[in-house]
Amino acid sequence: MLIERMIRRSDMIRCALCADAPCTAACGRCDPAGILRSVWFDNEKVAALRFPGANPCVNCDAPCERACVREGEVPIRTMLTRLHDEVRPLLEEALPKDEKLLRTELCGVPLENPFLLSSSVVASTYDMCARAFEAGWAGAAFKTICAFDIREASPRFSAITGDNGSIVGFKNIEQLSDHSVAENMEIFRRLKETYPTKFILASIMGRNVAEWEELARLCEENRADAIELNFSCPNMADGGLGSDIGQVPELVERFTAAARRGTKLPILAKLTPNVASMIPAAQAAKRGGADGIAAINTIKSVIGVNPHTYVSAPAVHGRSAVGGYSGGAVRFRCGSLRNSGKRRTFPACMFPAWAGSRPGWTRWNSFCSARGAFRSRPRSCSTDTASSTISSRDFCTISKKRDSKTCGR
Ligand SMILES: Cc1cc2nc3c(=O)[nH]c(=O)nc-3n(C[C@H](O)[C@H](O)[C@H](O)COP(=O)(O)O)c2cc1C
Numbered sequence: 001m002l003i004e005r006m007i008r009r010s011d012m013i014r015c016a017l018c019a020d021a022p023c024t025a026a027c028g029r030c031d032p033a034g035i036l037r038s039v040w041f042d043n044e045k046v047a048a049l050r051f052p053g054a055n056p057c058v059n060c061d062a063p064c065e066r067a068c069v070r071e072g073e074v075p076i077r078t079m080l081t082r083l084h085d086e087v088r089p090l091l092e093e094a095l096p097k098d099e100k101l102l103r104t105e106l107c108g109v110p111l112e113n114p115f116l117l118s119s120s121v122v123a124s125t126y127d128m129c130a131r132a133f134e135a136g137w138a139g140a141a142f143k144t145i146c147a148f149d150i151r152e153a154s155p156r157f158s159a160i161t162g163d164n165g166s167i168v169g170f171k172n173i174e175q176l177s178d179h180s181v182a183e184n185m186e187i188f189r190r191l192k193e194t195y196p197t198k199f200i201l202a203s204i205m206g207r208n209v210a211e212w213e214e215l216a217r218l219c220e221e222n223r224a225d226a227i228e229l230n231f232s233c234p235n236m237a238d239g240g241l242g243s244d245i246g247q248v249p250e251l252v253e254r255f256t257a258a259a260r261r262g263t264k265l266p267i268l269a270k271l272t273p274n275v276a277s278m279i280p281a282a283q284a285a286k287r288g289g290a291d292g293i294a295a296i297n298t299i300k301s302v303i304g305v306n307p308h309t310y311v312s313a314p315a316v317h318g319r320s321a322v323g324g325y326s327g328g329a330v331r332f333r334c335g336s337l338r339n340s341g342k343r344r345t346f347p348a349c350m351f352p353a354w355a356g357s358r359p360g361w362t363r364w365n366s367f368c369s370a371r372g373a374f375r376s377r378p379r380s381c382s383t384d385t386a387s388s389t390i391s392s393r394d395f396c397t398i399s400k401k402r403d404s405k406t407c408g409r
Pocket residue numbers: 118119120121143144170172174175176177203230233270296297298326327328330352353354356357380381382383
């Protein structure tokens with residue numbers, strides 16, 4: 001990547017997280033912050049297409065660089081000029097004008113495009129979802145809702161970085177939404193009021209049959225479009241929850257059936273990868289009345305063990321726990337599901353983890369290569385996307401790729 005040779009990736013993340021970027025406010029001719037963000041998301045081509053036409057930086061004395069919160073650190077004018085002069089001429093395709101070709105559906109519910117936030121820290125408030133919707137995401141799997149008290153540890157994230165400073169793997173020990181059920185229901189209603197065409201997948205976790213049924217019912221009453229059953233969180237402080245359920249097909253069936261009694265909405269069972277084979281749990285979910293599966297949640301992990309204390313990262317007051325691993329290092333193989341013919345059994349399937357956290361060519365290609373099994377089903381992201389504002393232009397360009405021979409299997 002051209003730009004990565006000009007600025008360290010670890011420095012660029014500060015641009016990706018820059019709110020109301022002063023460089024863009026100072027420019028007035030283009031959106032340097034948006035362009036830099038596309039570069040961060042491995043999308044130099046889209047970045048180069050974001051110029052209005054001729055290079056606006058010619059003969060400009062770069063007020064953007066003076067306005068930057070890291071004054072003098074980001075060579076914006078040089079970077080944008082190189083994108084314009086060196087990357088743009090190599091582009092074969094223009095941005096498609098019509099984003100409608102990205103439309104799809106999930107269990108009969110229409111989606112504007114196949115991109116959803118996955119249930120996680122990035123989809124846990126009204127504002128986060130609203131920002132994501134404004135940026136072009138078709139919907140969100142809201143942070144898992146439960147009826148019990150959640151007390152989170154802090155810090156609860158830790159990352160493994162590669163040579164160039166990018167995050168390649170991410171461990172979290174976060175549990176579920178710490179808002180009350182009533183607060184989350186109010187968020188659903190407000191989101192649906194403001195964004196009626198966006199898709200809300202309500203992720204829930206109960207402690208018993210009654211709670212699974214009741215949560216599913218409440219989510220339907222408060223305008224969720226579909227329900228996701230969290231049988232896969234590896235971080236629960238109490239036993240018998242999350243991935244402990246996903247590892248026991250009988251429990252998967254029982255709790256799916258309970259949720260089914262509470263709602264007529266489509267139900268996805270989010271399964272854990274911490275089993276020898278996900279097929280028994282998927283079959284159990286089907287027997288319980290699920291319409292599809294969501295695969296996968298994070299993987300049980302220990303990273304960054306301190307050689308002196310033997311405590312893994314993240315350490316909280318000198319102690320830590322097994323956590324969930326996600327991010328670019330994770331690739332989910334759907335081959336076993338495909339080969340077992342489960343595609344017919346499960347018309348809907350989401351692939352949160354393996355498709356990766358940073359939308360871009362590489363991961364989009366991974367996504368396409370799995371389409372042979374589950375044709376164009378939605379994908380979602382959480383890691384790294386906390387403040388992501390992937391624009392619909394990024395979607396448009398990758399949609400072109402979707403139609404190419406490489407992906408059209
Ligand atoms: C900080 C964090 C919190 C998460 N919380 C939830 C959750 O509440 N419910 C859930 O079903 N999955 C949760 N996940 C898992 C994600 O939804 C997703 O399945 C996983 O991170 C893999 O996708 P990714 O590689 O795009 O991160 C969480 C993940 C992270 C990183």
